[in-house]
Amino acid sequence: MRKPSLLAVAIGLIPFIGMCFSVGWWDRVSPMVFGLPFNLFWLILWILLSSGCMAFANRVEERRKKDQPL
Amino acid sequence: MKPSTVAISVIFFIVFVASVVGFRAGAGRKMNLEEWSIAGRSFGLLFMWLLMAGEIYTTFAFLGASGWAYSRGGPALYIMAYITLGYVISFYILPYIWELGSRHGLQTQSDFFEKRYCSKGLALLVSLVGVLFVIPYLQIQLTGLGIIVQVASFDQIQRSTSMLIAVCLVALFVFFGGMRAVAWVSVIKDFLMILAALSIGIYVPVHYFGGVGPLFHTLSTTHPAHLVMPGATKTMGHLWFISTVILSACGFYMWPHTFGAAFTAKNGSILRRNAIVTPLYTISLVFILIAGFAAVLVVPGLANGDMSLLMLARKSFPPWFLGVIGGAGALTAMVPAAIIILTASTLFAKNVFRPIFAPQMSEDKVSKLAKAMVLVLALISFSLALHSSSTLVALLLLGYAGVTQFFPGVVLGLFWPRVTAIGVTTGLVAGLATIATLMLSHRDPFHGVNAGFLALALNFAMTVFVSLATPVQANPLPLLTDLSRVFKTKALS
Numbered sequence: 001m002r003k004p005s006l007l008a009v010a011i012g013l014i015p016f017i018g019m020c021f022s023v024g025w026w027d028r029v030s031p032m033v034f035g036l037p038f039n040l041f042w043l044i045l046w047i048l049l050s051s052g053c054m055a056f057a058n059r060v061e062e063r064r065k066k067d068q069p070l
Numbered sequence: 071m072k073p074s075t076v077a078i079s080v081i082f083f084i085v086f087v088a089s090v091v092g093f094r095a096g097a098g099r100k101m102n103l104e105e106w107s108i109a110g111r112s113f114g115l116l117f118m119w120l121l122m123a124g125e126i127y128t129t130f131a132f133l134g135a136s137g138w139a140y141s142r143g144g145p146a147l148y149i150m151a152y153i154t155l156g157y158v159i160s161f162y163i164l165p166y167i168w169e170l171g172s173r174h175g176l177q178t179q180s181d182f183f184e185k186r187y188c189s190k191g192l193a194l195l196v197s198l199v200g201v202l203f204v205i206p207y208l209q210i211q212l213t214g215l216g217i218i219v220q221v222a223s224f225d226q227i228q229r230s231t232s233m234l235i236a237v238c239l240v241a242l243f244v245f246f247g248g249m250r251a252v253a254w255v256s257v258i259k260d261f262l263m264i265l266a267a268l269s270i271g272i273y274v275p276v277h278y279f280g281g282v283g284p285l286f287h288t289l290s291t292t293h294p295a296h297l298v299m300p301g302a303t304k305t306m307g308h309l310w311f312i313s314t315v316i317l318s319a320c321g322f323y324m325w326p327h328t329f330g331a332a333f334t335a336k337n338g339s340i341l342r343r344n345a346i347v348t349p350l351y352t353i354s355l356v357f358i359l360i361a362g363f364a365a366v367l368v369v370p371g372l373a374n375g376d377m378s379l380l381m382l383a384r385k386s387f388p389p390w391f392l393g394v395i396g397g398a399g400a401l402t403a404m405v406p407a408a409i410i411i412l413t414a415s416t417l418f419a420k421n422v423f424r425p426i427f428a429p430q431m432s433e434d435k436v437s438k439l440a441k442a443m444v445l446v447l448a449l450i451s452f453s454l455a456l457h458s459s460s461t462l463v464a465l466l467l468l469g470y471a472g473v474t475q476f477f478p479g480v481v482l483g484l485f486w487p488r489v490t491a492i493g494v495t496t497g498l499v500a501g502l503a504t505i506a507t508l509m510l511s512h513r514d515p516f517h518g519v520n521a522g523f524l525a526l527a528l529n530f531a532m533t534v535f536v537s538l539a540t541p542v543q544a545n546p547l548p549l550l551t552d553l554s555r556v557f558k559t560k561a562l563s
Contacts, residue, residue, distance in 0.1 A: 003485055016155060016158070016316075019315070020312055027308065027311075029294075035284075035285075044150075047349050054161055058345075
């Protein structure tokens, strides 16, 4: 297994931006979505998106392994 | 029958069934140290997921998360963020730790430090610090378990009695079944915990308010500041959120037991796929947070927020279902406690006792000593839990700040060939000293920033600077390209 590729690392930074650094923007009650305060809704949304990001990063790494076998 | 008798019987039944499953899981296997402590590196995706969920969703997630939503409000959201981001980080480090582990026969976190940095002193420091900070984590589990049984039995059973019974059961199934037993018990635990979380998080808002929407509407008018940061606290604003989330996400896999779980996988790609699936499990926490917010309106004025979820359940459900929730809660304490005890015993026998007192000790003897340590550690944690008074999250934050100081040594050790043993040791000591100074003098958060985060930043900087200032050190565990080719051809022939 080689070091993670730059693209895979960049994908991993996306959830950090969505869930952590942008807290000042999303930490509010309104607008409520599905009856949830906006901050709670936002985090649930990003749990799903983070899982998606990891799936994408995994594909990037798998493809690299196939294209350039060791 | 009295309600307390019903609830207690259900709890005992659940705990009993789970313990039997644990005993049976290890029966008939030949247990050397590798089989006992890391299940012979055999776990596939399903078991890996169960084990990881087992060690992360602890009584802290159960009681602490709802307790924070209840007593502090908005800052509790940090828990959802850091767990998810912890999994994201795991994608980039665990597969590599696994690969080095299987290639060089590593079984514990300290093995990694010893082999990577060729330093027995550093490995010993890591073992001692690891065991030291894992003890509060263990104590959290026992204290939580005591609370659960106390509330579910309508204060009929003393905390100390329930903690003693649980500690004995945990010690026994760890002793006989090892890591495999823990993963099996985790199956029952996860199922019950999801059931409990869903029923509290959905039934309670519907029953009292007519839905989740009305609950939050009511809460936002009666307690307008509670749902955002800093909530009911003065110091936990956005800066605190960012620094705590980063610190905790980095520390997520730095606990000796979470780090060690990487070695149980069958191969490295399982750990990557695991990082895709596990964040989804964090959704179950949402229901627990909702329960904590509902408790603000339904059972106001509790002195100890950690009790809010159970008081809410006691008020809302019939005794038998309170028993189910209590049983789920008891298992969420016992599974992580088992994993911690198992890891800490192995660490002590293999990485502390053997190098200091008996370098010639055989693997078989180490294994026996580790099993004996299970009983000793169980007793130590029990006596500590008897005298503890801090709330659950405070203890957890202290432990996180401590173990996260391993992060630079691990990450730079994997990806930066230039890092040296002296650099890592200096950084680690500087980080730990910072935590001790700030946390013990109650200056956390420090000017709005998590004290552990400041320590981590200092640690990183020191590690890099001192490494560059010290002579180049060969990297015995390179993330190679050539060696794996050698391995492949060997496997093929």
